[in-house]
Amino acid sequence: MAKKRQQKKQQNFFPFIKWFWIIFGAGVLSVVLIFLLASWGVFGEMPTFERLENPETNLATEFISSDGETLGKLYLDDNRTWVDYETLPQNIVDALVATEDARYYDHSGIDARGFARALAFLGTKGGASTISQQLARQLFVGVRSRNLFEAVTQKIKEWVIATRLERNYTKQEIIAMYLNIYDFGYNADGIRSASRIYFGKEPADLKTEESAVLVGMLKNSSLYNPMRREELVFNRRNTVLGQMAKYGYITEKEKDSLQSREMKINFNPESHREGLATYFRMYMQRYLNQWVRENPKPDGENYNIYLDGLKVYTTIDSRMQRNAEEAVQEHMSNLQAEFFHQNTPDRNPTAPFLDLRKGEIDTIMRSAMKRSARWRHLKREGLSEKDIEATFHKKEEMTVFDWNSDSYEKDTIMTPMDSIRYYKTFLRTAMMSMEPQTGHVKAWVGGIDYKHFQYDNVIQGSRQAGSLFKPFVYAAAIDQLRYSPCYTLPDNQYSIEPGKHGNMLAWTPKNSDGKYSGEDMTLKNALANSVNTITAQLIDRVGPGAVVSMAKNMGITKEIPAVPSIALGTPDVSVYEMVGAFGTYANQGVYVKPVMVTRIEDKNGTVLFEYKPETKDVLSKDVAYAMINLLEGVTQYGSGGRLRHTYGKNNTVYKEIITGYPYELTNPIAGKTGTTQNQSDGWFMGMVPNLVTGVWVGGEDRSIHFNRLLYGQGAAMALPIWGLYMKKNYANEEIGVSKDAFEAPEEMSINLDCSQLQKDENVDTDDDLDDLDF
Secondary structure (H helix, E strand, C coil): HHHHHHHHHHHHHHHHCCCHHHHHHHHHHHHHHHHHHCCCCCCCCCCHHHHHHHCCCCCCEEEEECCCEEEECCCCCCCCCCCHHCCCHHHHHHHHHHHHHCHHHHHHCCHHHHHHHHHHHHCCCCCCCCHHHHHHHHHHHCCCCHHHHHHHHHHHHHHHHHHHHHHHHHHHHHHHHHHCEEEEECCCCCCHHHHHHHHCCCCCCCHHHHHHHHHHHCCCCCCCCCCCCCCHHHHHHHHHHHHHHHCCCCHHHHHHHCCCCCCCCCCCCCCCCCCHHHHHHHHHHHHHHHHHCCCCCCCCCCCCCCCECCCCEEECCCHHEEEHHHHHHHHHHHHHHHHHHHCCCCCCCCCCCCCCCHHHHHHHHHHHHHCCCCHHHHHCCCCCCHHHHHHCCCEEEEEEECCCCCCCCEEEEEEEHHHHHHHHCCCCCEEEEEEECCCCCEEHHHHHHHHCCCCCCCCCCEEEEEHHHHHHHHHHHHHHCCCCCEEEEEECCEEEECCCCHHCCCCCCCCCCCCCCCEEHHHHHHHHHHHHHHHHHHHHHHHHHHHHHHCCCCCCCCCCCCCCCHHHHHEEEEEHHHHHHHHHHHHCCCEECCCEEEEEEEECCCCCEEECEEECCCCCCHHHHHHHHHHHHHHHCCHHHHHHCCEEEEEEEEHCCEEEEEEECCCEEEEEEEEEEHHHHEEEEECCCEEEEEEECCCCCCCCCCCCCCHHHHHHHCCHHHHHHHHHHCCCHHHHHCCCCCCCCCCCCCCCCCCCCCCCCCCCCCCCCCCCCC
């Protein structure tokens, strides 16, 4: 009887067991079927094997300095530069695994335990997404849909893709991909950009607490934004540190210490208009646009400079670039204050213009209005010129440049027409520094602030050279006539008669101070003090054609008329070309075309371009060294002497705008100042054996200038930038800027010993004066 009841009890459980296995089997088959359906694309397109092997990620073009620093990047939407796993700090890997996927190294893309926990507690005790699944979502699935059915299918796709990623990549590669792909906000695409933008350092240099901040942002970078929700991010950082301690990556003592530390964000936004070497980077953008057209991929397509992850190795030294930008800011803010002081309404009612009638000023302003981006934009929208012009006289809120603000910006209300005039009150500048032996450009500053003044005065702008052009005349005379720096000519009024050298009328320049000593003067002394009468005699002897030929051979490409007046600097030249030209003197007579790029690589490190130097023998070594000897006189006792000497008490007013004075540089320096008519342009070119640097300062229009030579000469406007820059370079011995003497040729055929002066007895003079140029 008992046996019957036992059999009956066993029979009663059989249906439950049977249905359990049926349901379990159906569940397993359903899961398998769902995975199969997902892999076949039933729930939406799935990535191919090729896409899994080479997922499409937009990589920014990166500009790398000669000392290995990133100067900046080119990108449209994704400011991303790839970082290999080997260069990631272990602390960020540990923080990621501890916080996002504790069993990461034990599963194959799907964490079954985590999934069961999430299902049982409806996600209240943590989600189930593994790092592999999160990567799958970032790469192929996209933002989670709010539609329940679509969200479920997306999750299924994540599972399938995650398992495929695990088969195709190592655990280390998946971590690297995930950290490289994530958007941390503020153009911080990927871990490298995030590290640089939020902490101002490379990922390898991140501290544990800094890595914890970035890993904490992975949950939701918009919510955990350190610039907007500091307390929330701080708490999230400490949660990550707690997870690291929980899983044994750090000790409890380390956790307590790290959690108590202040969260220090060093925000360094990266954009095309901000950061280091902005003008240079924008020049490089134009350069690359041309380069990709001339150098297509093997399949014939052009490289995309915003998406293909090119690495451009430049010649710029980040340390020297930073010194150059600081020197420009320090001096130009000081010089601008003096310019504002001299152009208050009571001192100059037509400020910032000088010596112009109202009609002439109106013409300049209307021309500027029609060249503006605002005019072009409204013109494209179809507005009439009358309607467009009306918008220029309506006040509106705007942010403008201001030297006195910490950010160099201020908010104000003015009309667009007033803003045009306001911006014209600011003096502009350009500076370029080059190694003469290689042509490598080490620093490039195209203006005072790229965000507000985007015209690059280094290479786009050309202005009259003034006395900076005179060395071409002297070089032609020494080269052709074998004159020595000790050769003498009389400082008398000198005239070139009508009909000679293409002149229609007599040309009789006068010295800048209108005085003539009548005494014999060495070429070295004449160039040092920029004596016009001596330069006029030299160009008369060699002819303007020889001077033009000399300038062309030294890299000047602008059209130069072969007339005597070019001797005093009437031709327009750029800082870029003048630095290259003066490099010929420092490089023993060999012209080397300025170089900005040494190598270009694709994202895989394949070399696409390597530069070949362009050189030209222009002068013999002894002629080049004689020119160096001449130009050293400028800084020994000429217009560049303030680099070495201290002024007396009577010059205190003047010294206020000579930023950084006294410079007290004692090493050999060759240089030349330049000042054009009405003080419209101030130049200085300075050279040491391994560095040639050119500086220009002036207004946007020639009618914007100082009213006195005291303030408007090249020695006051441009030379201080060079002095500040060189002092900063010398303060860092690792940069390696030379303090040595220039190398003399083994055989010197030109006399440099002025104890035996050469004198010319056959000089024609004339008393007429009708021109002025400095």
